[in-house]
Amino acid sequence: MVQYNFKKITVVPSRDDFIKITLSCTQRQTPTVVHKGWSISRIRQFYLRKVKYTQQNFHEKLSTIIEDFPRVDNIHPFYADLLRVLYNKDHYKLALGQINTARNIIGKIAKDCVKLVKYGVSLYQCKALKVAALGRMCTVIKRVGPSLAYLEQIRQHMARLPSIDPNTRTLLICGYPNVGKSSFVNKITRADVDVQPYAFTTKSLFVGHTDYRHLRYQVVDTPGILDRPFEDRNIIEMCSITALAHLRAAVLFFLDISSSCGYIRQICMKLVVEMKAEAMKTLVGLGEDPINDDGVLFTLSNLSEEGVMAVKNAACERLLNQRVELKLKSKKMNDCLNLFHVAMPIPRDQRQRPPCIPQAVLEAKAKKEVMTEKRKLKSDLENQNGGAGVYSASLTKHYILANDEWKEDIMPEILNGYNVCDFYTSDISQRLEEVEREGLVQEQDIGDDVDMEGHELTPEKQDDLISIRKMISSRIQQHRIKKSTAESRPTVPRKFDKDKKFTSGRMGRQLSALGLDPTMAINRACSRSRGRKRERSLVCGDSDGHDVMDLDVGQQPNKKLRARSISHSRSRSQPPSEVVVIPGDGFKDSAQKVKALKLARKSAKKRNKDARRGEADRVIPCLKPKHLFSGKRSIGKTSRR
Structure with missing residues (x-):
């Protein structure tokens, strides 16, 4: 389980962004208007709230930065030395110390401002004290701007570091540059380490994972190491030295016996002896018991993959045995043995019951295997006759039919777009004969009027x-x-001729001006209208369907009603x-x-x-919801918050 994950460190903003974020948050989260008639006590509380809220925001953000970055003295020695190699330890601690000092200074500034605002006698005095306090806080943040920028660079670099668990089972790959270390890691793990035909392609530590005996092993690829004094080694080589010094792992030292990497075998062997001696000294210095292991020599080829898995299995097995021996030697083993109880059953007779499978069961099992070998399965026939796609086993071989020749008949399942099984019945032959006998199969002219x-x-x-x-x-x-009521034909209200200028009277005057008789045109237009209601008390219908006037009405119908009754003679529903x-x-x-x-x-x-297509259309029940158009608005658009 990985204990350190530097990718979760919060982003460190620059000094300008830090000030903008905090002040804008104060402006949005606190009241901004002092109303007339407020007492001096309420005015003091108004500005005290702003000062305290700003100080609280600065304190929370600076505390997050300090807590997220690891402390060199409290983490594993491997990561502590790795941070010392990659960065300057003094500069790192100094930057975190300046952030802590800025947090304390901002707290003192807010405390002093609160004391002064409590005794403010006017609105102007309270406001001036608030502005001075916020200005001093921003000045403190500007002074620690370089430290914030330095910590952000460190955070970006630490986020790219691999997540290495120093306490798990680990295989450490090391050796001279360009000897095939990264290629070996790519072969046994799913890591994708860059491989190039030149030295120092790997410039940092890379991690992959592999499985052996249902256990997960961590494989660490290190940069190349040269045979030179410790003081002359660069940062890339020191990463490998740090991993060798602090990770309890099975070390796989790679050599190129063909010397195609650019280094002869004698120099490589000398480096092996020196690295082993340094590792032994480091273990003694840390107070641990070094294991004297002369090592084993294996040969492998990353090109042909010969011997790759043998090397991996041997390394995992030796590492597993070593870890088991260490656990057996520890004091925890005695505490665990006291918790175990082995029950010994009391023998009930003199018969021997060895812990093995009876011979009769083994014989029955062997007989069953022989019977299985004699019987050929469908898969065996398929492999003998060309495999899948060439041979297909018969699915109708075991059908129970009146005639065995019918088993291979081709029966259509779909005929003319219909499922044949839906129309099949037991008496289908008799029905077909009856249909043919009655002559109903012939087509009939349904459209004949007779x-x-x-x-x-x-x-x-x-x-x-x-x-x-x-x-x-x-x-x-x-x-x-x-x-x-179709959704594609909505009833849209009429949007033209609102003043009713286009009338039949106007049409008649225009036709008369042209020298034409407008009577027939007006009658035709009136006969097509359906919008007016008929007077049911004056108009009725006879048995033949024609409209006649009701003679029981006392007064004589006028011309308008008579024309209306005639116009509706055709449009009766x-x-x-x-x-x-x-x-x-x-x-x-x-x-x-x-x-x-x-x-x-x-x-x-x-x-x-409303010209809506359906219920699924976007509906805006309220054009201006209160939660979007109320409260303070910032500079810019006011249509949406």
């Missing part, structure tokens, strides 16, 4: 024809209802046809269905008038 009138149809067929016509009329009616309830609609009778249709048209009327 047949549709029912003159040449039997009473049974006439009843069928009536039911079909009712069904067709009900479907047409449903389609018309759906079309009238037909009586509604009967609404048919189709089984499955969910209505008990036609009256319930008519009521449901009326409610549906009524609910869609407003939506269609």
Whole structure:
């Protein structure tokens, strides 16, 4: 489990950003208006709140920076030495110390300002004290600007460091540059370390993970090391030295026996001896018991992958044995043994029961395996006859049919777009003979007027024809209802001719000016109008469907009513046809269905008038919600907060 994850360190802002963030937060989170009539005590509380809130923001942000960065004295020695190698330890501590000092100074400034504001006698004095306190706080932050910038650079670099667990099982890869260390790590792990045909391609530590015996091992790739004095080594080499000194791991030292890396074997062997001696001295200096291990020599090739897994398995096995021996030598082992209890069963007879599988069971198992080998499976036949895609086993071989020849017959499952099984019954042959015998297979001209009138149809067929016509009329009616309330044809209100200038009288005057008789044109336009209501008390219909005047009315109808009654002679609405309830609609009778249709048209009327496609359209119930258009607004747009 990784104990140190430097990627979670909070970003350190620059000094200008630090001041802008804190002051803007104070401006947004505290009141900004002093109203007339406020007492001096309320004015003091107003400015005290601003000073305390600003000091609290500075204190929280600076404390976060100090707590997130690791302290060199409290972390693992491996990371402590790695930080000393990569950065200057004194500069690092000095930067954190300056941040801590700035936090304390800001707290003192706020404390002094609070004491002075409590005794302020006017609005101007309290405001001046507040401005002075905030200015001094910003000045302190500006002075520690270089420290903030330095810590941000360190944070970015530390975020790129690998997450190495110093206490887990680790394989450490080291050696001269360009000897195949990174290639080996890429072979045994899923790490993607850059590999190039020149020295010092790897300039920092890289980590990969591999599995052995259901355990996870950590593989660390280190930069190349040269055989030279300790004082002359650079930062890249010191990263490898730090890993060798502090990680308890199985060290794999790589040599290139072909000397194609640019270094001869004698120099490489000399470095091996020196590195081993330094590691032993380091363990003694740390108070640990060094293990005297002469090591084992393996040969491998990253190109052909010969010996790669053997080296990995040998290293993991030796490391595992070493860790087990250390645990057995520790004092914790005696405490653990006291917790175990081994139960020894009491023998009930003199019969021997060895801890093994009985011979009879082994013989039965061997016999079953022989029987399995003799029987060929479908997969065996498939492999013998060319494999998948070439040989396909018969799925109809074990069908139980009257004739075995029918097993290979090809039966269509889909015919003319229909599923054959849906139309198959046990008496399908008899039905087919009856249909052919009655002659109903032949096509009939349904559109013939004589047949549709029912003159040449039997009473049974006439009843069928009536039911079909009712069904067709009900479907047409449903389609018309759906079309009238369709979402694609909303009823949009009329937006032109609001003053009613385009009238039939104007049209008549224009036609008369041209020398034409406008009577027929006006009558035709009036006959097409359906917007006016007829006077039911004056107009009625006779048995032939023509409009006549009601003679019971006492007064004589005027010309306007007579013209209106004549104009509506053609546009009389037909009586509604009967609404048919189709089984499955969910209505008990036609009256319930008519009521449901009326409610549906009524609910869609407003939506269609607003030109909405449906209920899923974006609805804005309130054009100016209060939570978006209330409170303080910053400089800029005021349409949205």
